[in-house]
Amino acid sequence: MTKLSPGYQFPAQGEAERPVFSYEEIADRLPVAVYICDKEGHITFYNKAAAGLWGHEPRLQKDRWCGAWKLYGADGVTPLPPDQCPMAVMLRGAKAVGEMEVLIERPDGTRRYLLASPSPLFDPEGNLAGGVDTLQDITAQKENEKQEATLAAIVESAEDAIVSKTLEGVVTSWNRGAEKLFGYTAAEMIGQSITRLIPADRLDEEPAILEQLKKGARVEHFETKRLTKNGNLLDISLTISPVLNSKGTVIGASKIARDISGDKRLREALREREERLRMASESAKLGTWEYQPMEGKLDWSDECRRIYGVSDGMKVDFTFFTDRIFSEDKDRVLEEIGRAMGRDGEGNYDLQFRICRYSDKQVRWIRSQGKVYFNEQQQPERFIGTVLDITEQKKQEQELKDSVELFQTMADNAPAMIWMSGSDKFNDYFNKTWLEFTGRTLAEESRDGWLGGVYPDDVQLCTDTYGQALQSQEGFYLEYRLRHHSGEYRWISDNCVPRFSAQGEFLGFISACIDIDDQKRAREKILDSELLLKTISNVAPVGLWMTDTTGMNTFANETWIEWTGLPLEEQLGSGWLAKVLEEDKVNAPALFREAMLKREKYTTEFRILRQDGDIRWCLTEGSPFYDINGVFAGYAGSVTDITDIKKLEQRKDDFIKMASHELKTPITSIKGYVQLLMNIYEEVSADKLQAAKGTVKSSLGTIAKQVNKLTRLISELLDLSRIESGKLELDKTSFDPVSLVEEAVQDARHTTSRHAILIHSDYEGKVYADRDRIAQVLLNLLTNAIKYSPDAGQIDVSLKGDKKNVTISVADPGIGIEKKEQQKIFDRFYRVEGKNEQTYPGFGIGLFIASEIIQRHNGTISVKSDKGKGSVFTFTLPVA
């Protein structure tokens, strides 16, 4: 043993002359890996555990410092040269360097985290002879730590206050968000009742919430008020989820409180507080033991006795040992020992169990390993092994497991969907809420990453934003569509923040996402309807306006802006009055104020100077409007351009005056003659009657003529009213237009002795039309031709025809019509008039009626004229 390890005390107590087992045997049975180097670092010994860890066997006396295939520093990325490994460092300094963490890679590619504790070996002269290193596999622990850190980060980094509590309302955890929101530190709150935060008037909320939680139901987005440490009332939104244990029983609640009083954004840099659980790194304080079943003899080494809490001199036997085993584990241990010593057993034994330490009755976890040696009769002769106190390790494993479970539960119960990525940009964590949303497994999500379910159109945005965030190591806020497990894409908000270690090292991102689809669609709907409203408002042929509660203008639509030529900002307040004519500037707003005081409908007319220089009559109508609470919010109204209506009204008024005058003239005449005739009739003497005979005759003739005139006027009025009400009916027949023209001309000739009316026609054929109506049109044109040719002359009526139409025109040598008047003469109520013109009796509706009649026959009517040189009226009719 000096050969291998000077100073290493072999623990064979009192039996110096015969070692109970060889060093190599013991070393190979160690649950920890051990290897030895000489002072140059050449490996001179390693045990099986070490080779197992390394995944290969190094060459003795050749390989130096470390048997590992590949070495990495604690960051897991930087390769570590062998001469920087813990053993090499220790040998250079010739003193113990404490524990060091290294990462090794095995030839098969797997990686293990090791805790190395190299210590120097000295020869009897006190010179450095080499070093011994124990390697502890802490991979599982590291992974736990990583997961724990992940979940801790989720909770700690959340902007929201995340609090867990028991069903009695006692706070059991309190994150930084909660500290910031409520002002209490974790130390101040843990163990306290949650009611401390509840305002007195809301104390009844808590039992109701607890009642719901006990049923396993979640309380979502419950908006209420809570008290902070300094007594402020906060508006918060609470989401409370029951925390279930593995059996599904509600054991508490996790509560997420969000401050909704301010416009908070998760923009603060995430401060990673990665609390590393300290590794219990018990150095390999191994006890050894030997049991000889046939003699019933049990030997424990010093270290073994220390582990069991037994003093050096005290005698131990197998019964004493079994009495030390914790009752719950006893059967299992004895069964395993029996199996190891059994005939069929291979003799190997490796168990973890609890013992009750003799000295202080403490329960300790130990790991016991051993091997049974059989004699020739296949009877168990010797049973030798090691024992290690692993209580600390167990405790920490359990604590880790508990905290991992707690954090997992909390993250999974969080209402937000959470994903996390490492500094390598890949997502490695998605919480339950996320997975439930996407309907995929963690493995699928980890493989495809966060972008896998993003709507194709949004992927570019997400990729760009995330790439930039990786570069700048800054958080971001995004809204995008994510595939829901139902197959539809739903809008979510993604609030991503970077994670940093306590040393400020960038660790990746953590993000909380919320399904905002309903809100988003509601918002889009509002935007759509706003757009619709705006479009309607702007394309409306009327001006639209709105005022505030003081009557100041707050809105004018495009139509009004277009009319006035003033931009919106110049319309505000009283600006809209700028283009109102001076004459109306006082009245219009005064009437508005009067109406507004009584909250009555406002209607008035005013004139504006339009952008194009026209003066236009406007009719405005406005009504008060009220907000959703029924509070008066202002007036909204419209402005209609009524200029054309006004003009038509004016012409109608003129027409009515003119019509009554025109009707009175024949009536005056008729009435006068009738009175004259009555006077004559009253003169009874026969001679006088005879004398009056001429008078009577001409009177009756005039009466008849005036009655005809009256009849014509009244039939024109009736035609007008028929046209206006759309009741002008046509009685179409097929007839020869030439004979019609001849008849009409004959009639016209009777009314004039001063005009020659000639017919020019080579047309042979028929038209399909209302004969009487066409006669009316012709007569009207002929009457006009006579009337407007006071200086007499020749009137020409022409008929021409082609396959489709018959064209009839009436040409006179009269006063003619000015160009600008030519189109208007077919309008209603229009009559050629002028200061120096003679006015001609009639309603001025003859041409309008003629035009209507021709149009109803699908024909056209038009005029060509030069002032002073006569006119040609032409109309067409389709052939039969």
Add this chain to the structure above:
Amino acid sequence: MNDKPYHILVVDDDPDISMMLKLMLEYKGYAVQTAERAEETVAILRSTAIDLVIMDMLLSGANGTDICAMLKRDEATRQVPIMMISAHPNAREICLQAGADEFISKPFDMQDILSKISDLIKNRPR
């Protein structure tokens, strides 16, 4: 009615109306002269002894009211009473303002015209 008839001038561009008035007034014993245009009135009044003018307000060419005002300004014709007739709604005021002695709206009542005529000329020397 006396031996010598009163002379009345009727001015109207509607021949039916002036003829009707002429027949009626002659029947009642007046001597009646007619004219179509207002311009003729001045010449007739200067050349002929007229006791009364009956004139339509709206005439082709010069306006009845203008002629009326002219006659009333003229020393030679001022004394001749003028009776205006019209179917126009606001004619009465316009005519009286132009100096007409009487206004009758169309359609008129013959008895009304006859009594107003006799009122206007009863004091005139023959």
